[in-house]
Amino acid sequence: MNDLHVDGERLWRALHQLAEIGATEAGGVARVALTDLDKLGRDQFVEWVTEVGCSVHIDQMGNLFARREGAEADRKPVVIGSHLDTQPTGGKFDGSYGVMVGLEVLRVLHEADHRTLAPIEVVSWTNEEGARFPPAMLGSGVFGGAFSLESGLGAVDPDGTTLGDELLRIGYSGPQLCGGRPVGYYIEPHIEQGPILEASEHPIGVVTGVQGIRWYDVSINGTEAHAGTTPMDRRTDAMLSAAELVMEINKIATRRADGRSTVGVFNSTPGSRNTVAGSVNLSVDLRHPDAEELLHMSNELLVVAENLSPAASVEEIWYSPPITFDERIVARIRESASAAGHQPVDIVSGAGHDAVYLSAVAPTGMLFIPCKDGLSHNEAESISQAHSAAGAEVTLQTVLLLADENTVVAH
Amino acid sequence: MNDLHVDGERLWRALHQLAEIGATEAGGVARVALTDLDKLGRDQFVEWVTEVGCSVHIDQMGNLFARREGAEADRKPVVIGSHLDTQPTGGKFDGSYGVMVGLEVLRVLHEADHRTLAPIEVVSWTNEEGARFPPAMLGSGVFGGAFSLESGLGAVDPDGTTLGDELLRIGYSGPQLCGGRPVGYYIEPHIEQGPILEASEHPIGVVTGVQGIRWYDVSINGTEAHAGTTPMDRRTDAMLSAAELVMEINKIATRRADGRSTVGVFNSTPGSRNTVAGSVNLSVDLRHPDAEELLHMSNELLVVAENLSPAASVEEIWYSPPITFDERIVARIRESASAAGHQPVDIVSGAGHDAVYLSAVAPTGMLFIPCKDGLSHNEAESISQAHSAAGAEVTLQTVLLLADENTVVAH
Missing domain, CATH: 3.30.70.360 (Alpha-Beta Plaits)
Incomplete structure (x- = not known):
């Protein structure tokens, strides 16, 4: 254990500041992939991660990485990620929660001047929702090898505009090969988008796999x-x-x-x-x-x-096909949750996530926090500040365990 | 019995000549109520009935009556009727069959110079299908008192045009009060629009009522x-x-x-x-x-x-509500069918017809002939010439029985 902890208030402020970009009258967020608002959301993320000393890396699919270097040059990064795009009538937390938890981890490490052995990266995957450019999870899908780069960049919206053209337009078409980037471990914190955790009255769901x-x-x-x-x-x-x-x-x-x-x-x-x-x-x-x-x-x-x-x-x-997440990561999340005083609830994800495609290229895990009435893809999407902080704390401790582990396991 | 008989060939020709007005490529008819084609169909009917010495009478709803006078001035007419309008992708026989059978009866009487005791009238009711001006059976409905004249004339099509305006436009808004016209008996020959008669292998359905x-x-x-x-x-x-x-x-x-x-x-x-x-x-x-x-x-x-x-x-x-047709007319149709060598099949109409509203104001009956595969409201609607002639013959004999009956029953 260590003496590093997340600042739940700061995370909550970041979530709500981000939610102002594309805020809807009904209290939701409309920050659809590769719109001007998506660009503003990305700009905000870049500003925040730059403030805490990270370098920013963008690949051909517009996947956006913030990197904090580790102490040992030969270690692959522990990557925390999710997505900044939303449904057309989406909520404040689907996707954003995972990216903002990543930001909070970076802020904690920066503030404490704590250098992990492995680098830490936070990624926002392009077009997870697929609301404008079907199918969903295109950025992580190309990264994980499920789709070709051509099909990803060639995806068209209802107006016939391609994803590739829109990436160029908003200035987020990066030079890096999509998929070439090393990933040591991938962990994705997310709201459950279902009613199971809320009914269980426990804040941390340890996601064992995806249906x-x-x-x-x-x-x-x-x-x-x-x-x-x-x-x-x-x-x-x-x-x-x-x-x-x-x-x-x-x-x-x-x-x-x-x-x-x-x-x-x-x-x-x-x-x-x-x-x-x-x-x-x-x-x-x-x-x-x-x-x-x-x-x-x-x-x-x-x-x-x-x-x-x-x-x-x-x-x-x-x-x-069903995905079973990496046993070590699942075990680390469970340990971190227990250490923080939560009884971890094993859960299978009913929805798809970027973590599905990442699991093809790196040991991968997810953790869920409850959302009110299981509601998601809805402007009324809601979580509690306490659950938000709990999920971030478990993520931080899991990331520290993985980044500082004594033996680097060969993948 | 008498020596008057219908000419099945002539009836068949009339049906097909009428079907040319609004003929569709797929072999059906599109002669929707109060269109220019409906006007042409009405004009054709007026021409034919005028040729056989009838007077033409039009009421406020555009219901169109052809009248052949009887020998006794105080008798109310025996009225044969149905409708000339069709579904937008309708067939040659739904509605048209009844009106053309009426025409054939008039032609037989004219050719033989046979004077019935009661007058004979043939009516085409306005907007039976209701395809353009819902609800269905508006002309007969106003005539029978089910709808007010205002609601009938005020019925609107999807473009907002009223039935009353369209009646004026095509020149079939008549001076006669709708519903004031005497009816001694009303008989409506029609295709079954269902599969029962075809399966029974008998050509004449005696309709005992309507569901x-x-x-x-x-x-x-x-x-x-x-x-x-x-x-x-x-x-x-x-x-x-x-x-x-x-x-x-x-x-x-x-x-x-x-x-x-x-x-x-x-x-x-x-x-x-x-x-x-x-x-x-x-x-x-x-x-x-x-x-x-x-x-x-x-x-x-x-x-x-x-x-x-x-x-x-x-x-x-x-x-x-269910309708039970007049017992005397049902009996006369049954007798006429048997006399013509057919085994009459009792049948309840599953569909609504103008006869439903007429039954509120006069003793009413219907007879059905089979249609192929029970198909109707369809361009492929089809009947046989033999069945067509059989239904017309039974109608003629029934009309003669009713028009020449010794005792006029008070209604």
Whole structure:
């Protein structure tokens, strides 16, 4: 243990000062990736990290690194990160929390003039939300090798503008190769964006991994028919078949402890009050922390779809395998939480994060703090100052353990 | 019996000549109410009935009557009718069949110089489809007293144009009071628009009545939540509740011999693949030939809606009570069908027709002929020439029975 601690008040002020950039009337933040406001948010971050003696490094995808040198030149940095961009009607904490916790760690080290063995870096990944430039997590995705640089820079917004052009426009297209930068460990503090920690009444969630996700487009074709003149036994009703599918999909998740299933999109044609529906298109989102179990869920979906009348045609459009975070980092976060007097709660992340792509290139971990009512991607997103400080303190202590560990483990 | 018979070839030619007005590339007809094409269809009808010595009478709603005088001045006319307007992508026969059968009856009588005791009239009701000016059956509805003349003339299309202005524009705003015109009997030949007769392999359906209809708007409010981070047991999923409702609504009809239930409209928000649905709005259409049974169905809907989680809020927006057609006319149609060598099939109309509103002011009946695959409101709508002729022949003989009956029954 050491005598370094975060300043919860200072962190809280930084979070709220940052939230003024793109503040919405409803109390949220609209700082969408690669807009003028995103540039202002980045500028503010650069100003703050420069004040505490960090160098700033920007890669080809605009990923923005602040670096505080360590004592031993051959150690790879411990990297704390998340993202500064928000949803169009986002909150103050999704993404910003992780970057501001990183800033607070830098401030603590600077103030105490504490030199860690390994360098410390804080990163803000470009376009995590993907709200303007789908898909999400593009900056970390290119960094982690999931996407090519070309596809990342070529991502287009609804107006046809490319991400690469917007990076140049706001002055954050950097010279560094995206992905070439060494990472010793990666740790991402984040708000949970779900209701589990709040219900547990413990402030620190130790994220053991991220659920696997499978996405499907489903279409059901029946026969349009007159609602008045067509007897029930002569119908081929796409609406009825779709309703049964929605209920069966729900059961696929509820008969498992850790499964999740959602039908979020449901469109029917012709959408006429007195016409039996001719077709329904719907989306399916299946999630599970275990890859094999997720595959079972997928198979159950296919069987249910085939046995409907009329049958449903199912196309898988995306698969994101489950991630298990690095055991050492998970253990260090758990130790740091216990040492700070918190009972750590193991939790699997339901949402994707930049840490997913980082886990492909470095030992990676995450910690969560509670958010009010599990609400996120919403202007009403809210956390408590005490939880905010607790998450930062656990991050600081974990980073110190990793940066000063006696033996550097070869990766 | 008499020696008068319809000319099936001539009727077939008239149907197809009329269908050229507004003919679509796909073989259907687009002759929407009070368009220039509707005017041309009316003009054609006026030309044809004038050729066979009829006078033409137009009322304030544009309902268009062709009158052939009878031998006895004090008899009220036997009226044959339907409508010349079509759906925007309609077929050749919905509505037009009844009016062209009426024309064929007039042609037979004219050719044979046969004078019936009662006058014979053929009417085309304005805006039966309601496709441009909702609600449907406005012309007959004002005539039958279901709607005020003001509401009929004030009906607006999506551009804000009123029905009254369009009647003036196409020259079919008549001087006669709408509803003041005497009707001795009303008979409406129509295509079934459903699959029952085709399956029975008999060409003549004797319509004993029209189902009652109840329409509802249903809304379900859940809570938007992240599909990844929200455990199944912490969701209030409007989509799931709506799916259960759709299935239960289906059962309300299928556990009865003659019930029908349809959910044709289903809209959910926010319509995002990875968000649990916050709300669903859907429509319900319940039908039954028996008013009491239809009320039971309605009550079952309310109970199911209340017991859902989240519950559904149900608002009834329309009730059209079941209609039982006049026993004498039903008997005459049955006799005429048998005399022509057909086995008449009793059938309840699933769809609304002008005859519903006429039944409030005069003894009314309908007869159906089969249509291919039960298809209607569709450019592919199709009937056979033989069935077309059979329905016309039964109409002619029924009209002669009613027009020449020895005792005029007081209404």
